[in-house]
Amino acid sequence: MSSENPLRFRLRPKRLAHRALLVALLLAVAGAGDAPANNFSLRLDNAWTAFSLEEFKTARDGFSALLDEAAGGSEEQLSAMFGLATTFAQQRPEPDLPRARELFEKLAKSSNQEFSAWSLLAMARLEHVVPVGKDPDYPKLSAAYQRVIDRFPSHPASEEAFIFLESTLVATLDPAKASTALKNLDRFVATHPSSKFSSAAHALMAECRQTLKQPDQRLAEEIAALDTVEVDPAAPYADKAYSYWKIASIAEFEVGDLETARKYYRLLIQEYPTDQRLYGAKAALQRMTELETKLSKKR
Amino acid sequence: MPTLKTLRAWLPALVIGIAFLWSSLYILARHREQSPPGTVTIRIGHWQLEAGVRDGFNQLAREYQRIHPNVRVVQDAIPEATYGQWMTTQLMGGTAPDLMEIGMLPDSILIGYQARYFVPLSFLAGRPNPYNKGSALERTPFRQTFKDGMRSGYVPELQQYMRIGLAQFGERIFYNKTLLKQLTGRDRAPTEYREFLATCGEIKRHKTADGKWYVPIASSKYHLWMWEMLMADILTYPALAKMDFNRDGNVDQFEHYIAFKTGRMTFEHPAYRARFKMFREIADNFQPGWSGLSRDEALFQFAQQRAVFISTGSWDARSLQAQAEGRFEVGVLDYPRPKPEDPEYGQFVSGPAYEMPWTGFPFGLARTSKHPDIALDFLLFLSSQKVNERFNRIIGWVPAIVRTQMDPMLQAFDPHLEGVYGVMFFFVGGNTQVRWTQDYSLFQIGQISYEDLAKRFGPYYREQGLKDYEEVQRDWRRTILIDESFLSGIRGKALLLRGQAAQQQWIKYRALTASRLILPEVSHARQVQMVKGQTDLGTVGPYEYSPEVLKRIQARLGGA
Numbered sequence: 001m002s003s004e005n006p007l008r009f010r011l012r013p014k015r016l017a018h019r020a021l022l023v024a025l026l027l028a029v030a031g032a033g034d035a036p037a038n039n040f041s042l043r044l045d046n047a048w049t050a051f052s053l054e055e056f057k058t059a060r061d062g063f064s065a066l067l068d069e070a071a072g073g074s075e076e077q078l079s080a081m082f083g084l085a086t087t088f089a090q091q092r093p094e095p096d097l098p099r100a101r102e103l104f105e106k107l108a109k110s111s112n113q114e115f116s117a118w119s120l121l122a123m124a125r126l127e128h129v130v131p132v133g134k135d136p137d138y139p140k141l142s143a144a145y146q147r148v149i150d151r152f153p154s155h156p157a158s159e160e161a162f163i164f165l166e167s168t169l170v171a172t173l174d175p176a177k178a179s180t181a182l183k184n185l186d187r188f189v190a191t192h193p194s195s196k197f198s199s200a201a202h203a204l205m206a207e208c209r210q211t212l213k214q215p216d217q218r219l220a221e222e223i224a225a226l227d228t229v230e231v232d233p234a235a236p237y238a239d240k241a242y243s244y245w246k247i248a249s250i251a252e253f254e255v256g257d258l259e260t261a262r263k264y265y266r267l268l269i270q271e272y273p274t275d276q277r278l279y280g281a282k283a284a285l286q287r288m289t290e291l292e293t294k295l296s297k298k299r
Numbered sequence: 300m301p302t303l304k305t306l307r308a309w310l311p312a313l314v315i316g317i318a319f320l321w322s323s324l325y326i327l328a329r330h331r332e333q334s335p336p337g338t339v340t341i342r343i344g345h346w347q348l349e350a351g352v353r354d355g356f357n358q359l360a361r362e363y364q365r366i367h368p369n370v371r372v373v374q375d376a377i378p379e380a381t382y383g384q385w386m387t388t389q390l391m392g393g394t395a396p397d398l399m400e401i402g403m404l405p406d407s408i409l410i411g412y413q414a415r416y417f418v419p420l421s422f423l424a425g426r427p428n429p430y431n432k433g434s435a436l437e438r439t440p441f442r443q444t445f446k447d448g449m450r451s452g453y454v455p456e457l458q459q460y461m462r463i464g465l466a467q468f469g470e471r472i473f474y475n476k477t478l479l480k481q482l483t484g485r486d487r488a489p490t491e492y493r494e495f496l497a498t499c500g501e502i503k504r505h506k507t508a509d510g511k512w513y514v515p516i517a518s519s520k521y522h523l524w525m526w527e528m529l530m531a532d533i534l535t536y537p538a539l540a541k542m543d544f545n546r547d548g549n550v551d552q553f554e555h556y557i558a559f560k561t562g563r564m565t566f567e568h569p570a571y572r573a574r575f576k577m578f579r580e581i582a583d584n585f586q587p588g589w590s591g592l593s594r595d596e597a598l599f600q601f602a603q604q605r606a607v608f609i610s611t612g613s614w615d616a617r618s619l620q621a622q623a624e625g626r627f628e629v630g631v632l633d634y635p636r637p638k639p640e641d642p643e644y645g646q647f648v649s650g651p652a653y654e655m656p657w658t659g660f661p662f663g664l665a666r667t668s669k670h671p672d673i674a675l676d677f678l679l680f681l682s683s684q685k686v687n688e689r690f691n692r693i694i695g696w697v698p699a700i701v702r703t704q705m706d707p708m709l710q711a712f713d714p715h716l717e718g719v720y721g722v723m724f725f726f727v728g729g730n731t732q733v734r735w736t737q738d739y740s741l742f743q744i745g746q747i748s749y750e751d752l753a754k755r756f757g758p759y760y761r762e763q764g765l766k767d768y769e770e771v772q773r774d775w776r777r778t779i780l781i782d783e784s785f786l787s788g789i790r791g792k793a794l795l796l797r798g799q800a801a802q803q804q805w806i807k808y809r810a811l812t813a814s815r816l817i818l819p820e821v822s823h824a825r826q827v828q829m830v831k832g833q834t835d836l837g838t839v840g841p842y843e844y845s846p847e848v849l850k851r852i853q854a855r856l857g858g859a
Contacts, residue, residue, distance in 0.1 A: 045795060052788035053414045079795070086791055090784040114794065122787070129783045132776045156805075160812065167817050171824045196805075200813040207821045232810045234421060234803065235458065236442070236450045246546045253842055256851030274448075274716045276653050277548040280539075282717070283649070291844070295853050 040066065040076055047083055056091035063087060078115045081107055085119065089126060097126060117157035120148040124161055128168075138168065159197045162188060163204070170204050170211075178208040189224075198228040215254035222247050223260075241275045244268040248284065258288045337369060341674050342396035344375040344389070346382040346403060347660070350617045355693035363680055370673055379403065390416040395665040397674035401462050402661065410456050417663040418671060419459040423679075424449060430683030435702060444684065444700050447656040458789070458807060463682055464658030466696040469712035470525045470612045472634060473619055477627035478607050482513060488608075488632040492577075492644065495635035499584040502607050517606035518585040521594035523743075525610040526581050530634045532721025534574040534647040538564060539722045541840035544829060545822060550722035556764045557829045559757075561836060566753035570647050574723065575742070575749045577644065582743060590744050608632075613712045614659075617695025620708075631711040654714035658699040725760065728767030734759055768830055775823065782815040 047062030063084035070077035085103035088096040100122075107119035124144035130136050148161035166188075169181040185201045185208070192198070202225035209218035226243045248264035251257045265281040272278070343356065353376055360372035375396050377385045382403040389395040390412055401409060401417070424442040431437050431444065442449040445464070452462045474488045479498075482505045489495045499515035506512055518526065542550045542558040550558075558564035566572075586592075586600060601609040602622040611619075616631075623629045636651065637644035668674050680686055688703040697709050725739075726732035738756045741747045747755070786808060793804035828834045839845045844852075 041795065045792070048788060048791045048795065051791065052785070054784075082794070083791060086787050090787050092780075092784070118790065118794070125783065129780060132773050132780070160809075163817055167820055171820045173821075173824055173828055196809050197813075200809075200817050203813070203818055204821070207818075210825075230806050230810055232803075232807045234424065235455070235807070235810075236448055236453050237455055238810060238814075242547055245548045249546050249842065253844060253848060256848040256855065258852060258855070274656055276655065276720065278717050279650050279653065279719055280548060291852065292856060295849075295856055299853070299857065 040070070044076075044079055044083065047080075051083070051087055051090075054092070056087055059087045060084065060091070073110075075112065078107060078110055078112050082115050082119065086122065089122065100126070113152065113155065117148065117152040117155040120144075120151060121157040121161050124148055124164070128164060136168075141168065156196065159192065159195050163197050163200050166201075166204055170207050173211050175212055178211040182208040182212075196230060199225050199230065202228060215250065219247065219250050219255050219257070219260065222250060239272065241268055241272040241277065244271075245277045245281070248281070252284065252288065258292065261288065338371050339369055339670050339673055340371045340373055341398065341670060341677055342373050342375060343398040343662070343677075344377065344386070344396035345400035345660075345662075346377050346379045347400070348376055348378060349614060349694070350621050351694040352376075355690050358693055359681060359686060359690050360677075362686070363677055366680075367673075367676075370677070372677060386412070390665070393667050395667055397665055397668035397670060398662045398678055399665055400661065401663045410454060413454055413461045413663060414457055416666055417461055418666055418668075418675075419457070419461060420452070420463065420664065420675075421460045423463075423675075424460050428679050428683050430680050430686065434684050436684050436700075441679075441682075444682075445658055446699060446701055447658045449658070451658040452661065456785075458811075462661035462663045463678055464661045464699050465681055465687065466658070466660040466691055466694070467656065467699050467712075467714075468613050468659045468697065469654060469714055470529060470610060471711050472608050472610045472632040473601070473615070474608045474630050474632055475601070475604060475606075475623070475627050476630045478513075478604055479630075482607065488630060490633065490635055492635045492637040493641065496580060496584075499608075503584070507605060511605070514586040514600065514606040515584040515608060516581070516586075517597045517600040517609040518582075518589045519592040519594055519597035520590055522597055522610055523590075525612075527578065528721060529610075529652040530581060530636075531574050531578045532723060533650075533652045533719045534577060534644060535570050535721045535723045536649075536719035537570045537647055538568055540842035541568075542722060543841050544836075545826075546841060550724060552724040552727055553768065553826055553830065555722070555724040556727045556760070556768065557826075557836075560761050560764060560830070561832065563836065563840065566749070566757055571723070572749065573644055573647050574721075575752075578743075579745070579749075582745070590740070610634075613697055613709060616706075616709060620695065629708075631708055633711060649719060651715040651718040653718035653720045654716070656714050656716070660696070660699075725756070726767075727760075727764040728771045730763050731760055731767050734763070765830065772827070779816065779819070782811075786812055786816065 043062060043066055047059050047066065050056075050062060051059035063080050066080035067077060067084055070080055081103050085100050085107065088100035088103065104119040104123045107115045108123070110116055124141065124147070127141040127144045128136055142165060145161040145165040148155075149158045149165070152158045162184075166181045166185055169177040169184075172178075182205055185205045188195070189198055189201050189205075195201070202221050206218050206221035206225060209215075209221055222243070226240065226247065229240070229243070231240065232238045244264045244267045248261045248268070251264065252261035262285060265284050268275060268277060268281045345352070347353075353374060356372065356374050363372065364370060382400075386395075386399065386404065389399075395416065399417075401413065404412070425440045427438055428436070428441050428444060431439070436444050442460075445452075446467055447464075449460060449463075451464050452460045454461045472488070476486075476488075479485050479488060479502075483498055483501045485498065489498050502513050502515040516526075539548075539550060541563050542554045544554050544557065555564075564571075582589075586597075586606065589597070597606075597609060598611075598615070598619075600606050601619070604627060619629050634652065637648050639645045639649075641648075662678055664671055664675055664678065681690060682700065684700050684703060687698045687700040688705070691698040691703075692706060695706060695709070697705055697712050725735045735756060738747075738752055742749065742752045789804065789808045789811065793801055793808055796804050825834070829836065837845065
């Protein structure tokens with residue numbers, strides 16, 4: 001019986017100790033030169049973990065110590081500085097925005113594209129995500145996003161900046177601004193066919209179409225957003241069931257396109273048999289058939 | 300020679316010394332008995348004092364020990380009432396059991412605890428459970444071996460699987476078969492609503508040997524939600540068509556408020572009237588004073604054979620069976636539903652209540668565990684197909700793992716995966732919640748009618764709801780700040796990673812940026828506009844055909 005258990009080796013302390021010693025020796029021989037770097041990476045990772053756990057003081061202390069230790073101008077130094085700047089910017093209850101901006105500016109001026117681009121975006125986000133009860137300064141905010149776009153036109157941070165910038169127009173729900181955003185977004189998806197933000201761009205275009213009361217085009221954009229969406233395979237809540245239901249119901253009740261509605265209701269039924277909307281999707285299929293029969297008889 | 304006086308003076312110290320020595324020896328002996336030299340002891344902490352749980356753990360621990368002779372499993376079974384405090388002190392003091400049942404504290408606290416004190420278990424999700432070797436699930440990823448796809452173990456706030464559930468739970472009506480037969484002559488409980496009401500009426504006409512009236516349903520404030528959610532609330536499902544403005548298939552408290560504020564929905568809606576009428580009919584069969592009774596008092600009434608029905612969860616099944624043993628037979632009944640042709644309710648009830656598969660009895664691995672690999676291995680053992688089936692058979696619960704067998708009585712707890720759900724949500728924020736609770740309580744105990752409830756609460760809801768909404772918006776803005784920080788953390792880690800791990804982290808970052816930061820700003824703006832009455836919502840509901848759409852459908856049919 002015991003030989004069937006693949007984890008059995010873990011439970012033999014002697015064998016485990018021998019293996020651990022062997023692995024440690026191999027690691028020591030193979031990576032002797034990298035030991036300080038590995039240690040640095042591990043400590044950097046720990047500081048980010050502390051940040052994620054909202055243990056901001058620990059994170060700050062960790063990043064500060066690493067910043068002091070790293071060689072000037074090295075990637076390690078920039079990593080630690082980026083972590084420290086982010087902690088100053090996000091720490092609660094009181095962020096230290098002047099220090100955050102100072103560090104982000106330093107990073108933005110560095111020759112490292114990665115940290116420079118993300119730092120510029122982080123500064124733009126500081127203009128956008130303002131404390132409760134305050135409104136963003138939109139001209140300043142637009143300029144900050146535009147700065148990322150102009151300096152790093154092909155970097156993911158720039159694409160994200162563009163999407164955020166357009167979302168400020170879309171969120172006004174003003175038809176004129178929705179038209180402007182629509183043109184910009186349309187150009188973006190045409191010129192960035194493989195962008196990882198295509199789905200978000202189409203979703204914003206669908207919102208514009210809703211504001212402009214154009215249901216057919218809205219439906220097309222919702223479908224495009226679904227077709228280009230990136231689903232995190234590790235997250236059980238990030239599924240397509242909501243998109244299927246939304247598209248199907250727009251097709252049925254706003255566009256009158258029952259074929260498209262059927263297609264997406266069926267996808268929901270097939271792919272998500274335990275979803276809460278299963279009953280509703282089946283009822284919709286029956287309802288549409290009955291409606292068509294009724295309308296056909298009238299003709 | 301010590302005098303009597305000296306002896307008397309030393310007696311307390313002597314007694315204390317002997318007691319201390321005895322305790323130390325006893326602890327040492329127990330420790331040696333549980334952990335002879337060379338053995339590893341795994342501690343498991345939980346609050347399940349129900350019949351069978353501790354036996355189940357002991358039996359499975361013995362089985363595990365047969366495979367791994369050097370491992371001992373010791374339980375810390377803590378009463379429910381003190382579990383939260385116990386868990387807190389154990390975690391903060393660094394003395395937590397290796398495996399700990401996670402619960403009995405508010406969600407916000409538990410999220411923090413899981414982040415700080417428990418090991419993320421996401422790495423297990425995609426691998427097969429080694430203890431399923433030789434079964435049909437041998438190659439199935441761990442996550443998919445759970446009836447709920449391990450959803451209940453995932454903490455969205457941490458973006459990690461943090462716990463493993465070992466049993467599934469559901470709610471049904473338990474009934475005293477013997478008493479039902481004796482009072483009504485029926486062998487089986489009625490499954491149709493009208494027949495159920497008639498049966499309750501028959502029961503009420505009989506007296507116990509001591510001259511007290513029999514009660515059809517033993518209920519309490521603890522048991523109430525089951526009757527409401529699984530029987531009455533589902534009548535409101537048709538109102539979804541009028542209120543689901545964001546087309547997600549559900550109605551939240553804001554959509555509900557918008558619908559009432561704009562007059563699209565009123566208390567006059569026939570589905571709402573039906574819901575409150577059904578509630579009254581059910582509650583009229585509870586024992587007098589039910590709203591002031593506790594869970595145990597209602598269970599006691601059922602166990603004393605003064606009531607025929609009680610609605611509770613599968614977690615009580617074994618205890619109820621144990622209490623009934625040798626005295627009466629217990630049956631399980633699904634919630635009775637009206638027939639489609641029922642003149643009052645038929646048009647509103649088209650299916651059973653939807654029940655999301657959800658796994659409970661969740662355990663996490665403490666960061667302070669001295670033997671994390673062994674503790675985790677024991678947890679994998681408990682959640683393997685055959686072992687989980689045996690474990691739950693001992694306890695009398697429903698297994699968490701797919702394709703497992705269970706006690707025939709528990710088969711009635713299989714969740715309805717296709718069904719309807721309630722869409723009634725009468726509070727926007729703190730003030731409306733307090734007022735609704737007060738007014739609705741008066742309706743529940745029959746002091747005011749539905750019409751009075753509508754008159755008392757309706758105007759307050761429409762006016763005060765706006766103030767509540769504005770307060771809640773501040774909380775919404777705070778959530779955006781938290782999400783911004785959360786995503787900064789994900790991005791920070793993504794920048795450290797390389798290869799496949801980096802790719803996965805960036806996908807997570809982009810997916811969450813879109814779903815938590817980019818699109819909510821727009822949908823929130825739309826919601827604010829609707830609340831403030833700045834949007835023309837049209838004359839038809841989101842799931843109703845407008846004349847223009849009907850024309851378009853007709854035109855398409857003509858073209859086809």
